[in-house]
Amino acid sequence: MTRIGRVLRRTSIDELPQLWNVLVGDMSLVGPRAQALFMQIDGDLIFEALGDYPARHRVLPGITGWAQVNGSRGEVDTLEKGARRTELDLWYIKNWSLWLDLLILMRTAFGGFLNFNAD
Numbered sequence: 001m002t003r004i005g006r007v008l009r010r011t012s013i014d015e016l017p018q019l020w021n022v023l024v025g026d027m028s029l030v031g032p033r034a035q036a037l038f039m040q041i042d043g044d045l046i047f048e049a050l051g052d053y054p055a056r057h058r059v060l061p062g063i064t065g066w067a068q069v070n071g072s073r074g075e076v077d078t079l080e081k082g083a084r085r086t087e088l089d090l091w092y093i094k095n096w097s098l099w100l101d102l103l104i105l106m107r108t109a110f111g112g113f114l115n116f117n118a119d
Contacts, residue, residue: 018063030101031062032089035076046082053082056089066092066100069107 001009008014021027027034035056039046046053067073067088076082092100 015063022063026060028060028062030064030104031060032056032065032092033068033085034061039076041077041079041082044079046076046079050079050083050086052090053086056086056093059093064104064108065089066104069104 018027022029035046065088067085070088072081072085072088076085092104
């Protein structure tokens with residue numbers, strides 16, 4: 001990774017092009033992060049290993065979300081990380097409200113995007 005790429009990733013400036021996807025209706029500002037349904041972790045398909053995983057695909061993916069502002073950000077390379085992110089995403093879907101979206105956007109704006117441990 002180049003120095004510029006590292007700065008772009010750590011400050012999440014690389015997420016800005018996704019605003020186009022929001023404008024055309026393919027994404028939402030807030031929602032579960034987009035992940036492949038047939039993603040594999042430790043040789044297992046994630047949707048088979050985590051029974052509730054496909055439910056997170058019933059809503060539009062978001063640029064930011066409940067999982068991200070609660071520390072579940074970056075690569076999902078273990079079943080534990082996948083289970084934690086899925087748990088947070090499903091909690092968000094079940095408890096969705098305009099106020100929750102506003103809270104997530106505020107937490108993202110004031111610290112959620114700046115992450116020195118981002119992948």
